[in-house]
Amino acid sequence: MAAAVVASIAAIVAVAASVVGGTTAQQLPRRETMGKHRINCELMADLVEGKETGLSLAGTSCFSTMKHRAHMDGDVMITGFFPLNTLGIDHSNSHASRHNFHLQFIFKNYQSVLALAFAIEEINKNPDLLHNMTLGFDIYDVEFRTWTMFKNPFTCLFGKYQIPNYSCMRESRSIAVLTGPSGITSDQIGTLLGLYRFPQLTFGPFDHALSDHNKFPALYQMAPKDSSIATAMVSLLLHFSWNWVGLLTSQDENGAWILAELKEEMAKNRVCVAYELMISTQDTSYIFKLMAVYNEINLSSASVLIIYGDNDSLIALMIFIEQIFIHGKVCIVNCQWDFTMKRKYFMLGSLHVPLIFTHHHVEVSGFTDFVKTVKPSKYPEDIFLARLWFLSFNCSDSESDCITWDNCAHDASLDWLPVHVFEMTMSGDSYIIYNAVYAVAQALHEMFLHQREVQTRGNRKQRVPSPEQLHTFLKSIQFYNRTRDQVIWDEKRQLEPEYDILNIWNFPEGLQLEVKVGKFSPYAPHGNQMSLSEDMVEWGIGTTGTPHSVCSESCGPGFRKSPQEEKAACCFDCAPCSENEIANGTDIEQCVKCPDHQYANTQKNQCFLRAASFLAFEDPLGIALACMALCFSMLTAAVLGVFVKYQDTAIVKANNRALSYILLISLIFCFLCSLLFLGRPNAVTCILQQVTFGVVFTVAVSTVLAKTVTVVLAFKATSPGRRMRWLLVSGAPNFIIPICTLIQMTLFGIWLGTSPPFVDTDSHSEHGHIIILCNKGSLTAFYSVLGYLGSLALASFTVAFLARNLPDTFNEAKFLTFSMLVFCSVWLTFLPVYHSAKGKVMVAVEVFSILASSAGLLGCIFAPKCYTILLVPNRNSLYGFRVKDSRRNKHS
Known part of the structure; x- marks a missing residue:
């Protein structure tokens, strides 16, 4: 396999080198005609194969001696050097196969000759141009792009010399030279033409190397500069969402320029370069370069390859790509690559998809009809047309030893040829030639008008201008052609070109039909510059949809x-x-x-x-807590009613009726204050929640402390000494409640004055909900209030615990101790649970703690008393307790 690849490479490089490098054709001796209606068969075979014969057709049935050219006579001549033949490999066993290579006629390139003839005939028929002068042309074939092939045409162009097979004994009437499309051809010819200021018009792609006016002072590039080609190509990439592409250019000034333009435009649109390669045909290690290109292109994950160059610089690489390497790649190129000579050896389009950018131009009316009328009898001095005719229409007779005109179809026309062999519509190069001819005509016209103005009355003879004079007028020429397109010479003032996007249809195999699938216009509004019909694009064989070319797959939503x-x-x-x-x-x-x-x-x-979230009364949890608060508050009110009803009993009097009433009333408010935490918070409820909670619980706890102190003072009052008795009789314990409450209210005043509670939202704790809650404002003030309340509870618990075993009738110190133990336990548990809870749960924990601590005080202090009052009333007296004590003493 490796040997086959190397052999293929060698063959390809050999063909490319012969095309580009400049193999010299073998000069054949001149042969004479054999008669009026017949020509020697070997001689005609040489004509068909493209060898120099010195013969041409005259009329429909005879041949005459002529130069190897296409000619139309005129007062002023335009000379053209066009590549009409190329080298091909002959694999047959014929006599011609003794040579490794033979000439092949390029059918498509002959349209350039017809475009030149069409423009000149139009100008000669126009009475408003050139007046009494006519234009003519001489077309020479640039077979191998070598200097030796230019020697004879140049001698005829510049001097009077006898040349074998040519008659040049006359004054040269050539006024301008057309060259192209190869930049190499224009460069080689332009070097000499510039010495004489001989106008040279090129119709190939714009070449930056030819824009050096010091080296080429008389060279005019008719093709517009590809100033928007980078934008057009990147727009195509963006259209298909291709952001991972390779770049391949020729290693010359054009390649360096487009590479910089493409990379800049791609960076603007976030398109990345997978690799960039530059190929030089002058490199001695060219074949190894091709292998390196293979490794880089075929092994890359990029499915899109942008190729910018011309036939001369990248022809070998393109053949190499077609035959061996590139599979499933999309190649975006700046012009159409001519593989006509390789058609019998390569399957075009089967391995990759070409998308071609060509300069857009409008159709020139009348050109197609003109081409249909072209025949050898109409242009007897065009040997290229004669050769095309023989190759296309098989003008031969198997029974005859010679080829005669009589065997050709009389109604034969170029529109009989397939589209991929010969196009009837004007190509891009032909359109540029058309404009170039009109530019020369316009310059000549301006020159003649100028001559008339400066001529004296005695010298009215119109002289044929010199090329150097024409060069002076061509510098500033600017006009609108017949299609109303503006033609401007100065590249700095040239309009940005529009591009047609072509796709090669190769199904069925070998069709090679160019189809316009889109257009790019830099003058359209941004976003509408690219128009493309995706359904018309023929992708590679086996491809079901649009190819992808990305380094990483797109990140979807989320x-x-x-x-x-x-x-x-x-x-x-x-x-x-x-x-x-x-x-x-x-x-x-x-x-x-x-x-x-x-x-x-x-x-x-x-x-x-987000849905608003708060502990509403309608929620099941809110309903449960509200019911609990109301039930406990009503139960407390019932206990208060019992105490009021039995206020004169011993147990009520012994436990200080006033403090019991205050404690019960404060507990009612403790239960009811929990309702402030339910419902949608607002500024008022947020303040009332903390103030009401702090004040009523301070009153309740300070009341428990007062009751505990009262028990202690009551026991101490029975001992000798009057001070304790005076404190008990004077009601000093009752002052504990207002003093403690005043201190708590002072703390609340400071809290509300500095950073009061406010309505806040929490959007992070619950997914999909925004929690509406009361922000405490100052956490320091909040914890100061809780700390003060906790210190009161701790003091009450301590005093009650010390007085639990005092031997006194109706001593409630034990119940107070247990109640404060429950109270402290609830709030100590509350703190960690409260800080770990969020949203509704946090509020529910706070409400539950309020209800639990309040219920603990109610149950532990008043449940035993209510039991005694309601169920064992006989113990609700001093006599009952004394009987019980005496019985206990007897048993002991």
Whole structure:
């Protein structure tokens, strides 16, 4: 396999080298005609094969001696050097196969000759141009792009010399030279023409090397500069979402320029370069360069390859690509590559998809009809037309030893040829030639008008101008052609070209039909510059849809791009968006955070409005807590009613009726204050929640402390000494309640004056909800209030615990101790649970703690008393307790 590849490479390079490098054709001796209606068969075979014969057709049935050219006589001549033949490999066993290579006629290139003839005939028929002068042309074949092939035409162009097989004994009437499409041809010819200021018009692609006016002072490039080709190609990439492409250019000034333009435009649109290659045909290691290109292109993950160059610089590489290497790639090129001579050896389009950018031009009316009328009898001095006719219409007779005109179809026409062999519509190069001829005519016309103005009355004879004079007028020429397109010489003032996008249809195999699938116009509004019919594009064999060319697959909604280290920007990983962030498009670089009142869905691609969340009365949990608060408050009110009803009993009097009433009333408010925590918070309820809770619980706890102190003072009052008795009789314990409450209210005053509670929202704790809650404002003040309340509870518990075993009738110190133990336990448990809870649960924990601590005080202090009052009333007296004590003493 490797040997086959190397052999193929060698053959390809040999063909390319012969095309580009300049193999010299073998000069054959001149042969004479044999008669009026017949020609020697070997001689005609040489004509068909493209060898120099010195013969041409005259009329429909005879031949005459002529130069190897196409000629139309005129007062002023335009000379053209066109590549009409190329080298091909002959694999047959014929006599011609003794030579490794033979000439092949390029059918498509002959349209350039017809475009020149068509323009000149139009100008000669126009009475408003050139007046009494006519234009003519001489077309010479540039077979091998070598200097030896230019020797005879140049001698005829510049001097009076006897040349074998040519008659040049006359004054040269050539006024301008047309060259192209190869830049090499224009360069070689232009070097000599510039010495004489001989106008040279090139119709090939714009070449930056030819824009040096110091080296080529008389050279005019008719093709517009590809100033928008980079934008057009990148627009095509963006249309198909291709962001991972390779670049291949020729290693010359054009390649360096387009490479910089493409990379800049691609960087603007975030299209990455997978690899960039430059090929030089002058490199001695060219074959190894091709192998390196193979490795780079075929092994790359990029499915798109942009190729910018011309036939001369990249022809071998393009053949190489077609035959061996590129599989399933999309090649975007700047012009159509001519593989006509390789058609019998290569299957064009089967291995890759070509998308070709060509300069857009309008159709020239009348050209197609003109081509249909072209025949050898109409242009007897055009040997190229004669050769095309013989090759196309098989003008031969198997019974005859010679080829005669009589065997050709009389109604034969060029429109009989297939489209891929010969196009009837004007090509891009032909359109440039058409404009070039009109430019010369316009310059001549301006020159003649100028001559008339400066001529004296005695010298009215119109002289044929010199090429150097024409060069002076060509510098500033500017006009509108017959299709109303503006033609401007100065490349700095040239309009940006529009481009047609062509695709090669090769199904059925060998069709090679050029189909226009799109257009790019730099003058269209941004976003509408590219128009493309995707359904008309024929992709590679076996491809079911549009190819992809990306380094990394697109990140869908909900993901962001995460760059890969030390790789191009188009190579990335996809990372999911963070909490409450979304990405609602593809290839998003940064996720967008949802506003606080919205939340991200589970797919992280859309923000939804959050539902307000608070512990409402309608919620099941809210209903349960509200019912508990109301039930406990009514129960407390019932206990208060019992105490009021039995206020004169011993147990009520012994436990200080006034403090019991205050404690019961404060407990009612403790139960009811929990209702302030339910429902939608507002500024008033947020303040009332904390103030009411702090004040009523301070009153309740300070009342328990007062009751505990009262028990201690009552026991101490029975001991000798009057001070304790005076404190008990004077009601000093009752002052504990207002003093403690005043201190708590002072703390609340400072809290409300500095940083009071306010309505706040929490959008992070619950997914899809925005929690409406009361912010404590100053946490220091909040914990100061709780700390003060806790210190009162701790003091009450301590005093009650010390007085639990005092031997006194109706001693409630034990119940007070147990109640404060429950109270402290509830609130110590509350703190960690409260800080770990969120949203509704946090509020529910606070409400439950209020109800639990209040219920603990109610149950532990008043449940035993109510039991005694209601169920064992006989013990609710001093006599009952004394009987019980005496019985206990007897048993002991």
